[in-house]
Structures are given as structure tokens and as C-alpha cells.
Amino acid sequence: AQSVTQLDSQVPVFEEAPVELRCNYSSSVSVYLFWYVQYPNQGLQLLLKYLSGSTLVKGINGFEAEFNKSQTSFHLRKPSVHISDTAEYFCAVSPPGGATNKLIFGTGTLLAVQP
Amino acid sequence: NAGVTQTPKFRILKIGQSMTLQCTQDMNHNYMYWYRQDPGMGLKLIYYSVGAGITDKGEVPNGYNVSRSTTEDFPLRLELAAPSQTSVYFCASSYSTIGNSPLHFGNGTRLTVT
Numbered sequence: 001a002q003s004v005t006q007l008d009s010q011v012p013v014f015e016e017a018p019v020e021l022r023c024n025y026s027s028s029v030s031v032y033l034f035w036y037v038q039y040p041n042q043g044l045q046l047l048l049k050y051l052s053g054s055t056l057v058k059g060i061n062g063f064e065a066e067f068n069k070s071q072t073s074f075h076l077r078k079p080s081v082h083i084s085d086t087a088e089y090f091c092a093v094s095p096p097g098g099a100t101n102k103l104i105f106g107t108g109t110l111l112a113v114q115p
Numbered sequence: 116n117a118g119v120t121q122t123p124k125f126r127i128l129k130i131g132q133s134m135t136l137q138c139t140q141d142m143n144h145n146y147m148y149w150y151r152q153d154p155g156m157g158l159k160l161i162y163y164s165v166g167a168g169i170t171d172k173g174e175v176p177n178g179y180n181v182s183r184s185t186t187e188d189f190p191l192r193l194e195l196a197a198p199s200q201t202s203v204y205f206c207a208s209s210y211s212t213i214g215n216s217p218l219h220f221g222n223g224t225r226l227t228v229t
Contacts, residue, residue: 004157009155032213032214036218041222041223042220042222042223043119043205043207043219043220043221043222043223044158044205044207044218044220045217045220046217046218049214049217051214090157090158094213094214102160102163102173102174102213103158103160103213103218105150105157105158105159106157107155107156107157108155108157
């Protein structure tokens with residue numbers, strides 16, 4: 001069975017600094033990987049996804065993530081954050097093809113951008 | 116487009132009461148989902164549906180029931196509310212399977228059971 005680990009529950013960072021949010025997954029088969037963002041009092045929105053192909057995936061709002069199969073990681077990065085990036089970020093995994101139509105979510109990382 | 120609409124936004128229930136959380140989408144999506152979000156626990160899938168008349172259990176279905184009589188609506192029913200069901204509930208929909216189309220979430224229903 002797949003699982004997702006987000007080790008950092010909260011990441012404080014100053015505005016315009018770079019940030020990396022860590023995500024590790026465990027699976028015996030190849031998977032699809034996702035990052036979702038949740039702004040305060042809202043539902044989640046898709047930030048980016050990895051299905052196959054290039055291991056560097058670019059998403060909305062200047063975020064990108066790199067799939068590393070040997071380290072079973074899918075870390076999210078942004079070179080320069082803004083106050084508006086303050087939100088909770090969830091990594092998620094799904095078996096290929098979405099056969100079960102189920103996403104397994106991590107516990108989330110709160111990105112707190114300070115001026 | 117309204118997207119995914121959930122009602123109510125907030126609700127307080129007493130132990131043993133019942134209620135229905137409403138979810139409707141106007142995107143003609145086949146797939147619909149109910150998740151609950153607990154602090155520090157991420158989102159857990161309660162039930163999902165791949166089309167009208169078809170529903171299936173997720174990770175944490177106990178204490179809940181669903182129905183899908185139309186493409187647009189996917190209500191979640193709590194029959195005998197318990198404090199363990201205090202949570203934020205999110206409804207989501209997607210056009211196709213998870214790898215092919217993103218989930219569209221509603222803004223959530225915050226439920227407190229006392």
C-alpha cells in the first residue's frame with residue numbers, strides 16, 4: 001500500500017527567500033504524485049502533478065517539484081516566495097491509472113511567509 | 116461556474132443527532148468524493164462515486180452513508196453523530212480518473228459534535 005510522509009508540519013520563511021517542502025512516499029509499484037495547496041478557509045487546489053516522463057515538474061504560481069525515484073521523494077520548491085504563498089501544502093500519491101480513484105494525502109506542511 | 120458547492124458551512128450537532136451534508140457540482144463531473152480533514156492528519160477518503168447510482172467505500176466509511184441519484188449531487192449522511200466525527204468535511208469532484216484530471220474541492224463544512 002502507498003503512503004506519504006511530510007516531515008515538516010510547519011516551515012517559516014521570509015518573503016523573497018527560497019523554500020523547499022519535503023515529501024517522501026513509500027510504494028512497491030510506480031505511482032502518480034501530486035501537490036495540492038489549501039489557502040485559509042478554502043478547499044484544496046492542484047499545484048502540480050507527476051505522472052511520467054521528465055522528473056522536473058512545473059506548476060502554478062512559480063512552484064516546481066522534482067521526482068526522485070531512488071530516494072522516493074517529491075520535494076516542492078520555489079526560488080522566491082511571496083506573502084500570498086502562505087498556505088498549507090499537501091503531497092499526495094495515487095497508484096498509476098487512478099484505478100482505485102483514491103488519493104492518499106500526507107499530513108500537510110504549513111508554509112508561513114513572513115515580511 | 117460555481118464549481119463544487121457545499122452546505123452548510125458550519126454546523127453543531129449533539130451526540131446521537133443526524134444530519135446530511137450537501138454537495139453539488141455544476142461541471143458535469145462523473146467522479147465525486149467525500150474527505151474529512153482532521154488537524155495534523157491530512158485528508159482521509161470517506162466515500163466516493165464514479166457515476167450516478169455507483170458508490171464505494173474509502174478509508175474511513177464507518178458512521179457515514181452516501182447516495183448518488185444524479186450526476187450533480189453527492190450528499191453525505193451522518194446517522195448517529197459522535198464526537199469522533201468532529202472534523203472539516205470536503206466534497207470534491209473530477210471529470211476523469213485521478214491521473215487524468217485534477218480534483219475540484221468545495222470550501223468545506225466544519226462540523227462539531229458535542
